[in-house]
Amino acid sequence: MCVQDAEQVSEGMEDMGLPRNDDYDEGEGSIKSLQPSHSGADAKENGDNKNPSPAVNPVAAATNSFPLESISEESDIAERTQMLNNFLPTLRSGEWSDIGGRPDMEDTHICIPDLAMNFGYAARGEEAISFYGVFDGHGGKGAAQFARDQLPRIIVEDADFPLELEKVVTRSFMEVDAAFAKSCSVESTLSSGTTALTAMIHGRSLLVANAGDCRAVLSRCGVAIEMSEDHRPCCASERRRIESLGGYVDDGYLNGQLGVTRALGNWHIKGLKEGERGGPLSAEPELRLTTLTNEDEFLIIGSDGIWDVFLSQNAVDFARRRLQEHNNVKQCCRDIVNEAKKRGATDNLTLVMVCFHSEPPPPIAVQRSRVRRCISAEGLQSLKFLLQG
Helix, strand or coil, rough: CEEEEEEEECCCCCCCCCCCCCCCCCCCCCCCCCCCCCHHHCCCCCCCCCCCCCCHHHHHHHCCCCCCCHHHHHHHHHHHHHHCCCCCCEEEEEEEEEEECCCCCCEEEEEECHHHHHHHCCCCCCCCEEEEEEEEECCHHHHHHHHHHHHHHHHHHHHCCCCCCHHHHHHHHHHHHHHHHHHHHHHHHHHEEEEEEEEECCEEEEEEECCCCCEEEEEEEEEEEECCCCCCCCHHHHHHHHHHHCCCCCCCEEEEEEEEECECCCCCCCCCCCCCCCCCEEECEEEEEECCCCEEEEEEECCCHHHCCCCHHHHHHHHHHHHHHHHHHHHHHHHHHHHHCCCCCCEEEEEEECCCCCCCCCCCCCCCCEEECCCCHHHHHHHHHHCCC
C-alpha cells in the first residue's frame, strides 16, 4: 500500500556520487561512436484546444487570439540553436599533481595551448590545436616521460596533421610505443610502461584518445559525461579482446601481471605484446569525438588515483562548486587533488582541467518535486495506532 505525496524532496543535494551517464549520439554536442543517451531531455506538453466552443465568434477569435506560446517556443529554439552553433570555447587550463602515498612519482602531464607553434611549425589551419595529456607510469617513470615528450611532436610531424586528426592520433600512439621499444633495447632502465590519455581541442571539436585507466570527464550543464572508458581486465569488451589474442585474466590482472589492458611500453614483460596480431596488451587508443557547445563547461583529465576516490559525477559537482567560489582553474585542480588525499587516495595523483568559458559555471536550480513513498500494510496500521494515541 502506498501513501502518495507524503514528503517533499529537499533542495540542493550535493556529492551524490551518481553512476556513469549514458553518452549522447545526436545533434550538437554529440559524442561520436557512443550509444544513444536515454537520459531525459527537456520536454514540453502543448495543451492546444482543437475543439473551440461553437459559441465563440470565429472572426473575433481570429482577430484577438495569437499563437503566442507557439511563437515563443519557436523563438527560443532558434535562439538556442544559434547560440550553440556560434559557440567558440574560451580555453583556460590548469593542472596539479602529488606523489600521494607512493614512494616514487611516476605520473606526468602536459598542457600545450598551440600544438603546431610549440614545435615551430607554421599553422596549417586557421585555428590553433590545443593538446592536453596525462600519463600514468608503472614500473618506473621512463615510459611516461618518453610518451609525454615524444607523442605531441610525432602528432605534429604526421603528414595528415591536422586534417585527419583521428587517424593521426591513433597512428602516433602506435609509433611512440614502437619508438619506446627501440629505446628499451638500448637502455634497459627504460623498461617500464604507461597509460596515456590525451585531449585535443580544435575550434569546437574535442577529441579524446585513451589507452589505459586514466579518465576524461566532460561537464555539460553540470552533468558528467565520460569521454573515455577505463581499460581494465574487469571490462567485458577488453576481456574478449584479450582472450582472442591468446591472453587471459588471472585474479583481475592481465596475464596475471598487469592491472590495465592498454598501455604504451611494457616490452620487457614476456607474452604481452608478442604475436602476429599483437599481444593482449595494446597501445592502440580508443577515440571519442564531440562538438562542444555553450552547455559544455569544462573537461577533467585525471590519473586513476583520482578516480579511486571520486566518481565522475562527484568530481564534476566538486569542481563546479570550487570554480563558483574562486574561478581559478589551477586552484580547482589543487583542491581536487587535496580532497582525494583526504579521502584516502594512496596512488600518485595528477589532474588537468580545461575550462571552456571565462565565467564560472552557473548555479543549477533544483526544482522541488513530489515523490511517492511506499509503506507496508503493517506499517500503516502502526502509524494509525500511534496517531490515534
